[in-house]
Amino acid sequence: MTPPRPAWGTAAATGLAALLLYVLTLAPTTGFWDASEYIATAHILGIPHPPGNPFFVVLARSWSILLAPTGLSVAVRINLLAAVTSALSVFFLVLVAHRLLAVVYGDGWQARLGAALSGWMGATAFTVWHQSTLNEKVYTVSVLVIAAVSWLALRWRDRRDEPGSERLLLVAVFVLALGSTNHLMSVLPVPALAVLVLASRPTVLLRPQFLTRGVLLVLVGLSLSFVLPVRAAQDPVINEGDPTCDGVAEAAVAVYTLGRAGCPALSANLTREQYQKPPLDQRMAPFGHQVTNWFQYFDWQWSRGIDPSERPGTARLPFTVLFGLLGLAGLWVALRADAVAFAYLGVLAGTLTLGLVYYLNFKYGYSLAPEVTDPGLHEVRERDYFFLGGFLLWGVLAGMGLTGAWQTLAGLTRSDRPHRLTAPVLLLALVPVVLNAPWAARNGDWAARDWAWNLLMSVEPYGVLFTNGDNDTFPLWYLQEVEGIRRDVTVVVGQYLFTSWYPEQLREWTAPDRQRSYDATGASAVARELHPAPLTPPREPIVALSPAEMDAIGSVRLDRPITVSFSEVAVQYPEGTVLTRGQQLALAIVHDSYDERPVYFATRAGLMNELGLARWGVRQGLVVKLDLRPPSAPEPEGLVRAGEGVGGAVVALPRSLRLVEEVYRYRGLEGRTLWQDRATLNIPWSFYFMYLQLADAARRAGHPTGQVQELDDAALAYEVLARGGARGMSRR
16 A cells, blocks of 8 residues: 655644644743753753753754744743744654554545644643743753654564665654664654664665665764863853763773773763662662652642642542553554554653653652651652653544544544534644643743842852752853853852862852952842942952862861851851761862851751851741851841741841842732642742741831731731742732
């Protein structure tokens, strides 16, 4: 049978429809977690966290330059890359769906409509939609690789008897190799591709010319990883892992052995050594739980807006079962069309689900297994984005299954126009777009960007700011590197102090010849008043230890009490205290910086408390300033101690009120009724605790009742949001 002609127009129209949806719901700026890191590294050609994702960084930087004449912000340009790559993935999978539907039901308008609806259902699955409106990860590029390879594989199968058809396979091989330098998710079609080739024409793998060209294309594709040591040697501001090499040969060994030998720094980066994942036979949670965690995410895909509970619940279950069955029906349609194509899609679906569950070996799900009370045994956030490709594919399969059901109903109907009469069943394709919209759309969400603005504007010039983790650190990197705001502030990620490369980079970038100067031009008038310029830059880096001395630091258990002196006070650590490498380096930074630089922490809890410094913390808006005054020293004007019921914090009240009322920005918070990412609830909670302490301090300082009430109201509103309520937000 002659294969149907590709439905280029249908695929293009569906891809454009998906793109329009993504653009209408596109994030207007950066976001929490890795979005800010990837936008910033794309903008400066930096190196993000291992494995470094060189293909993404180069692609995103090139894309951003091409879109620069549009006047769009850098963040919007990079977010559009996620939207476009997802839309292109839909384009290719619509071609796949049409290829199979047309064989079973004929190449008419019904097959084209069914293919379009299949693509739309995949495009509007919750995780697919959510990841396509903000460049939170590199995975939309990898999903494009999966979709393109799937189309190339089926196209080769249809044309395998034609001279030169092997070129389609060679293109697929090159795309896979190139995609691997974006993320290893890109190589997930390999098992399915191998099955398709072996079932269609295995002799092609024995042709010397094909093998030679294939090997050369793989080498060329992998060569993009050379970007990592070349760029690392140029010392960009964001240079995670610092994968520098002594020479080209050493780097080549690391690149072409996929990090198993050669340049140690590059090998560690490519193999993600920093994360120390155990062998696969050592499960980080029971495999049954890991499968349940995947089902939790599958349960979200078709009706996320129903029952906002994070656990799999009964309210969404009918839709989950329905779309699960429709996906199976789609595989049945594929089997009827082409047994080999069915094998390809079946193996691909298995790889992207159970295969990936086994390989990823996650800890207990972020919002599952409440009986496991140790947070360290849970993932730090929801990981549904890892299954992005599988959810897109299943949505397309569900669309094919829906088309098959429609065709079956039409065949049972006694009518002159059976397909038109039974067409209402196709309205099921609209269920995901309707029920996922509140959770998937990101338009109007400025929360991460303004969070970063608020923190940086709270810090005095040349300050050192210790943050809690990457979700509240990367937005600060974005603001500094992309928008050029408060580059004088040294942001210290406590988690990264455990590495060798990060403390050394902090030392280098804060040395007098590299310390970036304080620039108040991007700040508001009040912020400029609070932080007047010009100021003399610090004369020393934030830590005096040499790289060798820092490398020699490891975790210790004290065999005797020690006292560490800071300025005019001292902190005692009793015998038996365990001081980790990160804590010791943080103490060294505080000790060496305090006389020249103001030191801040994002919260009194966490690192500040672990170091025994919380008693000297003074709330200054959202941040806590370290104020190392001895008890006998006079208290500066404007400090008010809040009551023990709200933590007993000392509050720099006048300064904090000016920050809150005249400097801070609240876009994406005011009027907000839903905080989608439960793992970043520390953000609204931070606002809640700030307003709670400000209200109590203002009450104790005798401020007008109306002002105190406004602060109390703001605290209540943030508490409602942080607890998942539907009450609108207001800063007053």
